[in-house]
Structures are given as C-alpha cells and as structure tokens.
Amino acid sequence: MNRGHVVVVGGGLAGITAALDCRERGYSVQLVEARPRLGGATYSFARGDLLVDTGQHVLLRCYTAYLDLLRKIGAADGIRFQQRFRVPVLSPGSTxxxxxxxxxxxxxxxxxxxxxxxxxxxxxxxxxxxxxxxxxxxxxxxxxxxxxxxxxxxxxxxxxxxxxxxxxxxxxxxxxxxxxxxxxxxxxxxxxxxxxxxxxxxxDIGIPQQPLSVLHGDAGQRALAAAGVEVRVRAKARAIRRGPTGFQVPIDEQTGERLLVADSVVVATPHPAAAGLVADLPVRGAGDWSRLSTSPIVNVHAHFDRAVTDLEMAAVLDSPVQWVFDRTRVSGARTGQYLALSQSAAQEELGMRTEELREIFAPALRELFPAARRARLLDFFVTREPHATFRQAPGTAAVRPPARTSVPGLVLAGAWTATGWPDTTEGAVRSGIRAAEVVDSEQRSRTSVEVTA
Structure with missing residues (x-):
C-alpha cells in the first residue's frame, strides 16, 4: 500500500537510510542529490592508479545502526574488524x-x-x-x-x-x-x-576494505533502486515550500528545472544547506543552526616506491602526524606503499599549501618509519575537508535540533541533528532511522485525523 509520497533531500548516509526506511514502510520515495554520486562526505576519487578516499572513516563495533545499514545495502563484507581492539602508538625514536x-x-x-x-x-x-x-x-x-x-x-x-x-x-x-x-x-x-x-x-575497530564510493555510494545506489526509490543525482534542491496540499521542492537538473511535490520532506543535508532550504518555512530554531559551525579534517597522502611499515594503522604522539593508515591494497596501488594520514581539528593545516605540508609531513614519516629514509616519494598530495563535521564544542547540545520540526511533514536528518552521538557514520545512520520514524508517525496521525473527520 502506498501511504504517501516522501522527498529526501541529500544522498549521504542519513539520506540513504531515511529513503530506504520510508520505502520499507510503504511510502513512495524520491531522493535528490546535488552531486553526481551518493555517499555524501564519504567518497573516493581517482588519482593515477589510486582510488583515494577523501577521509579515513574507521568505525567501532558499537556502530550497530551503521553496520545494519551496510548489511541492508549488501556492503557488510566491505568491513574487516579486529578480533580485539589494538592500536599501536608510535613516537619518533621510541619503541x-x-x-x-x-x-x-x-x-x-x-x-x-x-x-x-x-x-x-x-x-x-x-x-x-x-x-x-x-x-x-x-x-x-x-x-x-x-x-x-x-x-x-x-x-x-x-x-x-x-x-x-x-x-x-x-x-x-x-x-x-x-x-x-x-x-x-x-x-x-x-x-x-x-x-x-x-x-x-x-x-574493536573496523577498517573499510573497499573504497568509500564503492562501500557507500555504489552499494547504496543499487539498494535504493532495488527498493523502488527514485534517485535523482545532479539534482540540486533550491528550496522547500508549502504547496496546496503538501510541499513543493524546486530542483535544478541538467535538463532544466523541475518541481517535486511531496506529503513529507526529509532534509538530510549538512546544517548550513539545511538552513537555506527551509528559509521560506517557519521552522523554530533554524536561525540557531549556524552556531554549530564546522571543523576541518585534512588528509595527507604519501605514496612511497617501497614498503616502509608493516602496520595497517597506528596512532602517533610527539609528531605532526596524528593517525596513519596503510591504504595500499584498498586503493589499488600497483607499486610501493600508499599511506594516508588523518589530521583532525586541522584548522592550521587547512590554510597551508601542499608544499608547506610536504616539508612538515615527509620528514615526520621518515622519523617514524626508518625504512622511509631509503624510499622515494612517488606522489604526495593533500585532500581538505573544511566542513568535515559540525564543531562539537560545549553548548552544542542545545542547538542540535530533533528530527521533528515545528512544521508538520518537514523532518530533519544528518549527523548534526540531536542523535546523542558525535558526528560519525553511526550518528548519520541513526538520524536517518529517526527521520523515517517521524515521517511515518506524522503521516499515520494525519490519516487518522482525516478518517475520523
């Protein structure tokens, strides 16, 4: 039975989850995403022979909702868990x-x-x-x-x-x-x-064994299509407005403008974009979302002509390096060893040129891994995520909104909403689940009122 029509704006993990859950509950669902692919901030790109993840999204075994989503979209075998939590902690010149x-x-x-x-x-x-x-x-x-x-x-x-x-x-x-x-x-x-x-x-730490675009974007697209969700990529929503009987969502596509109509809309975008989309609606608290601000992550990528470490992952102290991951096999590197360094809270590194970062991190890697002193850097590059997460500072709990808004039928999703979790893949998926629950609750309540009347 078709219970009504839902438009989900945003094709990250929150949007994919909300769309699948709404479809399972019997709703007709359209998902629109401005990018040419799904997966949101978790994606990969080609650089030479490498397929590079923009960030290192490891997970913990307690990420139960995220793992359930991976199983649902047929991607669970793309994660390998440690048998027991184990993190090597390196420091230059020390055991x-x-x-x-x-x-x-x-x-x-x-x-x-x-x-x-x-x-x-x-x-x-x-x-x-x-x-x-x-x-x-x-x-x-x-x-x-x-x-x-x-x-x-x-x-x-x-x-x-x-x-x-x-x-x-x-x-x-x-x-x-x-x-x-x-x-x-x-x-x-x-x-x-x-x-x-x-x-x-x-x-216990789980490490993706597939590029993120494969793990999330490709698998999510297949699962949505199999479920009967209409997915429109390269489709940018310009606003969300009240219509005669529900909502109107004007979108820009390559073929021109289109107007989508819906009984409910799930906004599953980052909070700055969400605030812009609901500007025409009386959403209580939307003016406060900007207070969440954002925090950057910078990823430094170093491809050596030979193996310099046998560690798959390590944390680092007393060094510019924070965390280092061996992504050689997953990236498809044909020669040498490809290491990805994840630098969180990277406000300083965000504004630095690649050559400046090379002068810092190439020597730091040689300090950590003596074998790197005899290796040649085949490639060194940097990816920057200026708005990787919301700024998870004191006072943010009062600003993070719940899924249910003051406008019936308009629902929020995203790791920045009030999930009780930090800005993680688990928080994003939990927000999508909650959004679908609110959509269903409001639609059922509305139908009950109409039947009673």
Missing part, C-alpha cells in the same frame, strides 16, 4: 607502545593494557584508571556536561597534560574532531562510555 583490550568483562578489559602503556608514568596510569571509572558513572545526556569541555573536566580530575595528550586527547580528537579544550564533555562521555568503557568489545 612502539600498544593500546589493546583483554578478554575480560568491562571495564576490567582495559586494565592490563593501561598498566602496560609505557607512554605514561605509573602514577599517571593509576590516575587515568580512576578517571575512567569516574567517566563510567557520568550520563552523556546530562545537559550540565555539555556546558564544559573535556579538557576542563580532566583538569578538575587532576589529569596531567601528558595524560591528556597521550591518551584522552589521542582518542577524543579523532572521535570528535576537536581538541580537548574545545570538545563537549557530554559528547566525550558518549565516546568513552559507549565506545570504550561500557562493553568489552565495543571498541
């Missing part, structure tokens, strides 16, 4: 340390690893253990936590700057795309509790 978990119940699963973490002194490790137990007692939904930063909270607990840099910040910067002083304690609590402390296997 590598390792963060890992043991086969014990939470939170004891981390105790042996923490005791053996040589990047901290014994007293620092003991204090970190006490702080971890304190985090486990916090409620990430407590509004008071969102009013302070992770850095402030850690200082109040007596954590040293070294402990912040070598452990808390090491994980938080990657997860929140913000330095501890600029990161919401509420979101940090979500990261550490759900991702590390509450369940033993939640922190």
């Amino acid at each position: 590598p340390a390792t963060l890992t978990r043991w086969k014990l119940r939470a939170p004891a699963h981390l105790a042996p690893a923490l005791l053996g973490y040589r990047r901290l002194s014994w007293s620092q490790r003991a204090r970190v253990a006490r702080t971890a137990l304190a985090v486990r007692r916090l409620d990430p939904d407590d509004p008071a936590l969102d009013e302070q930063s992770l850095g402030q909270w850690l200082r109040e607990r007596g954590e040293t700057p070294r402990a912040v840099d070598a452990l808390w910040g090491l994980l938080a910067v990657a997860a929140l795309n913000a330095e501890p002083e600029n990161a919401s304690m509420a979101l940090a609590t979500k990261v550490f509790r759900t991702g590390v402390l509450d369940t033993a296997d939640a922190c």
Whole structure:
C-alpha cells in the first residue's frame, strides 16, 4: 500500500537510510542529490592508479545502526574488524607502545593494557584508571556536561597534560574532531562510555576494505533502486515550500528545472544547506543552526616506491602526524606503499599549501618509519575537508535540533541533528532511522485525523 509520497533531500548516509526506511514502510520515495554520486562526505576519487578516499572513516563495533545499514545495502563484507581492539602508538625514536583490550568483562578489559602503556608514568596510569571509572558513572545526556569541555573536566580530575595528550586527547580528537579544550564533555562521555568503557568489545575497530564510493555510494545506489526509490543525482534542491496540499521542492537538473511535490520532506543535508532550504518555512530554531559551525579534517597522502611499515594503522604522539593508515591494497596501488594520514581539528593545516605540508609531513614519516629514509616519494598530495563535521564544542547540545520540526511533514536528518552521538557514520545512520520514524508517525496521525473527520 502506498501511504504517501516522501522527498529526501541529500544522498549521504542519513539520506540513504531515511529513503530506504520510508520505502520499507510503504511510502513512495524520491531522493535528490546535488552531486553526481551518493555517499555524501564519504567518497573516493581517482588519482593515477589510486582510488583515494577523501577521509579515513574507521568505525567501532558499537556502530550497530551503521553496520545494519551496510548489511541492508549488501556492503557488510566491505568491513574487516579486529578480533580485539589494538592500536599501536608510535613516537619518533621510541619503541612502539600498544593500546589493546583483554578478554575480560568491562571495564576490567582495559586494565592490563593501561598498566602496560609505557607512554605514561605509573602514577599517571593509576590516575587515568580512576578517571575512567569516574567517566563510567557520568550520563552523556546530562545537559550540565555539555556546558564544559573535556579538557576542563580532566583538569578538575587532576589529569596531567601528558595524560591528556597521550591518551584522552589521542582518542577524543579523532572521535570528535576537536581538541580537548574545545570538545563537549557530554559528547566525550558518549565516546568513552559507549565506545570504550561500557562493553568489552565495543571498541574493536573496523577498517573499510573497499573504497568509500564503492562501500557507500555504489552499494547504496543499487539498494535504493532495488527498493523502488527514485534517485535523482545532479539534482540540486533550491528550496522547500508549502504547496496546496503538501510541499513543493524546486530542483535544478541538467535538463532544466523541475518541481517535486511531496506529503513529507526529509532534509538530510549538512546544517548550513539545511538552513537555506527551509528559509521560506517557519521552522523554530533554524536561525540557531549556524552556531554549530564546522571543523576541518585534512588528509595527507604519501605514496612511497617501497614498503616502509608493516602496520595497517597506528596512532602517533610527539609528531605532526596524528593517525596513519596503510591504504595500499584498498586503493589499488600497483607499486610501493600508499599511506594516508588523518589530521583532525586541522584548522592550521587547512590554510597551508601542499608544499608547506610536504616539508612538515615527509620528514615526520621518515622519523617514524626508518625504512622511509631509503624510499622515494612517488606522489604526495593533500585532500581538505573544511566542513568535515559540525564543531562539537560545549553548548552544542542545545542547538542540535530533533528530527521533528515545528512544521508538520518537514523532518530533519544528518549527523548534526540531536542523535546523542558525535558526528560519525553511526550518528548519520541513526538520524536517518529517526527521520523515517517521524515521517511515518506524522503521516499515520494525519490519516487518522482525516478518517475520523
């Protein structure tokens, strides 16, 4: 039974999820995306022989909604999980340390690893253990936590700057795309509790084994087509307006302008674009969305003529490098080794020229990997994501809107909405699920009223 017509604006993970879920609930669905492909910010591009991901989107086993989506679109085999959480931690001139978990119940699963973490002194490790137990007692939904930063909270607990840099910040910067002083304690609590402390296997890392455009965009397009969703790419929505019986969405396509009509509209775009699309509607709170701002990620790509490390992934301390990933096989590189460096909260690097970044990161890689001193750089390039995430700073919880808006039939999705999660693939998918639930709830309520009348 066709329950009504839904237009989803935006073809990222939130939009794909909302479109599939609305279709499963019996709605006729159109999805429009301004880009020539689906996948949103998670995509790949060709550079010579390489198929390069714009960012390194690893995940944790606790990303249950995201994993369900991958299964739904037939892409679950594109992820390989560690058997147990394990992150090598490198530092120039030092023996590598390792963060890992043991086969014990939470939170004891981390105790042996923490005791053996040589990047901290014994007293620092003991204090970190006490702080971890304190985090486990916090409620990430407590509004008071969102009013302070992770850095402030850690200082109040007596954590040293070294402990912040070598452990808390090491994980938080990657997860929140913000330095501890600029990161919401509420979101940090979500990261550490759900991702590390509450369940033993939640922190096991999954690494994509396919380029993101294949994993998300291509698989999503096939799944949407199989489900009967009409997908229109290179179709830019210009606005969302009230129509005589529902909504009107004018779009620009290569063939000209087109007007889509819908009973419900799901806006699944980044928050700056969403604010522009709903400008003609009385959406309560839309004027505050700009306060979320954005935070950049810069990815540095180095292709050597030979292998320089046998590590698939590593975190780095005391170096300009934050995280390094071996993407040789996944990218299709025919020779040598291709490493991708992920630099979060990269406001400084964002404005630097590629040659400037090469002068910083090429020597840094040679410091970390002695074999790189004998290797030749075949290629060095940089990809920049100026608006990679919303700025996950203190005070953002009050600004993130729920899926349901003050305009019946207009629904929001996206990792920036009030999912309770940081800006991650998991948050994006959960927002799409919630958007479909709201669409269905409002449509059913409307139908019930019409039948009663």
